[in-house]
Amino acid sequence: MGAGHTSHGVGSGPGLPDPSLAPLYLLVFIGGVVYAALLWRQRQLGREWPLGRSLMFALGILLVAYGLSPALMAAGHADLRVHMTQHMLLGMFAPLALVLGQPLTLLLRSLPVSAARRLTGLLHAAPLRWLMHPLVALTLNVGGMYLLYLTPLYAAMLESGWLHLLAHFHIIAAGFLYSSVVAGVDPSPLRAPFAWRLGTLLAGAALHAVLGKLMFAGLYPRGTGQAPEVIEAAARRMYYWGDLAEALLACMLFWSWLKARDRERIKAQRQAAAAL
Amino acid sequence: MTVSAASAQPSPTLTPAQLSRNAWIGVLLGIGLVAAIDEIGLHQLLAWHHFYDKSTPKVGLFSDGVFHAAQMIALIAGAFMTADMLQARAFSGRMLAAGVVTGMGAFQLWDGTINHKVLAIHQIRYGVEILPYDLTWNVVALALLLTGVTLWRRGLADPAAHQPQ
Numbered sequence: 001m002g003a004g005h006t007s008h009g010v011g012s013g014p015g016l017p018d019p020s021l022a023p024l025y026l027l028v029f030i031g032g033v034v035y036a037a038l039l040w041r042q043r044q045l046g047r048e049w050p051l052g053r054s055l056m057f058a059l060g061i062l063l064v065a066y067g068l069s070p071a072l073m074a075a076g077h078a079d080l081r082v083h084m085t086q087h088m089l090l091g092m093f094a095p096l097a098l099v100l101g102q103p104l105t106l107l108l109r110s111l112p113v114s115a116a117r118r119l120t121g122l123l124h125a126a127p128l129r130w131l132m133h134p135l136v137a138l139t140l141n142v143g144g145m146y147l148l149y150l151t152p153l154y155a156a157m158l159e160s161g162w163l164h165l166l167a168h169f170h171i172i173a174a175g176f177l178y179s180s181v182v183a184g185v186d187p188s189p190l191r192a193p194f195a196w197r198l199g200t201l202l203a204g205a206a207l208h209a210v211l212g213k214l215m216f217a218g219l220y221p222r223g224t225g226q227a228p229e230v231i232e233a234a235a236r237r238m239y240y241w242g243d244l245a246e247a248l249l250a251c252m253l254f255w256s257w258l259k260a261r262d263r264e265r266i267k268a269q270r271q272a273a274a275a276l
Numbered sequence: 277m278t279v280s281a282a283s284a285q286p287s288p289t290l291t292p293a294q295l296s297r298n299a300w301i302g303v304l305l306g307i308g309l310v311a312a313i314d315e316i317g318l319h320q321l322l323a324w325h326h327f328y329d330k331s332t333p334k335v336g337l338f339s340d341g342v343f344h345a346a347q348m349i350a351l352i353a354g355a356f357m358t359a360d361m362l363q364a365r366a367f368s369g370r371m372l373a374a375g376v377v378t379g380m381g382a383f384q385l386w387d388g389t390i391n392h393k394v395l396a397i398h399q400i401r402y403g404v405e406i407l408p409y410d411l412t413w414n415v416v417a418l419a420l421l422l423t424g425v426t427l428w429r430r431g432l433a434d435p436a437a438h439q440p441q
Contacts, residue, residue: 203345205348205349206341209344213337251356258359261363262363265364
């Protein structure tokens with residue numbers, strides 16, 4: 001117990017917004033507003049945008065907002081099990097929904113052609129091209145988790161406002177990156193080949209399961225004063241809920257595979273018919 | 277070319293390659309099914325297995341994690357590949373079933389010999405005489421494997437199996 005009570009405003013009692021997370025709240029708010037504005041623009045342009053995508057993005061924003069909500073944040077600092085639920089929401093389920101909202105496609109569609117071209121050029125430039133590499137995305141996502149839970153970083157995060165902000169930003173951003181690399185639906189030349197995406201998913205799911213068991217076995221994270229039963233329950237939660245998230249990612253990946261197979265088949269049939 | 281030309285017509289026959297593909301998809305599903313039965317039945321309902329066996333060596337922990345992830349993905353991959361065969365009108369339920377039984381048997385045998393005995397990741401049940409459990413486990417596995425392989429070979433040999441279902 002006692003995690004966070006000497007901190008600079010971290011875990012400052014239930015109900016009070018956590019000032020250290022203010023930039024993150026702002027970011028989520030801006031994300032939601034910009035998406036809504038772009039939807040409005042699509043309407044003005046008289047273009048269709050599938051409702052399902054908008055609903056998914058809204059769900060993603062809601063999940064992030066709930067995951068960062070002051071009450072849940074305070075409960076998460078007091079109890080590792082709640083923290084693990086937060087981690088799942090912010091790092092796995094919310095990014096999945098956000099990716100399905102196809103925010104980048106919406107942005108590119110709404111911009112004038114010249115601006116869209118410039119943005120595409122920017123997006124395909126070096127930094128993002130590296131980030132979108134499966135190994136980089138995997139390392140950022142899974143490596144970040146191993147670092148957070150198996151080193152003193154978790155205990156340190158509870159005591160320091162900016163580390164706390166950084167860790168939560170990283171969980172969300174790395175989760176989004178990983179989800180979009182594995183199962184992204186935004187059309188992009190940066191998208192890795194299917195085998196790479198499948199391999200990344202396999203490695204991510206395996207390393208997630210291994211981390212759950214390492215935490216269970218070694219009672220990580222240490223130095224938080226959490227009871228062993230609480231840590232064991234949190235590790236189990238990570239293992240099974242992680243499974244569910246990875247299974248959903250696999251469904252998204254194979255769903256796009258199935259659609260691509262169908263397109264190829266139709267194309268081959270057309271070509272065969274034309275050749276007759 | 278034969279695939280697309282055949283699927284354009286109403287009643288094609290399946291090529292041996294398509295039959296085998298159905299069976300291999302079945303193997304994926306079988307492996308995933310055994311894992312699901314193990315996880316839900318033995319871990320969750322009977323609580324015979326432990327979530328984590330404290331004597332598990334680190335190597336076993338990693339191989340366990342990889343297999344756990346692979347099984348989950350195999351089940352999902354198998355389901356989507358089955359949907360693909362249905363869309364392509366190249367589905368054979370008979371070959372798929374043969375593959376499922378083969379996959380279940382092969383994986384259970386692997387689990388019962390390599391995982392339980394060689395790597396000793398975990399045992400079937402704790403605090404009991406383990407030999408009858410191990411014997412039952414592996415005999416069932418072997419029976420499934422032999423049944424599956426027999427069904428597979430018969431399916432390939434039988435002209436009736438070449439009709440899509």
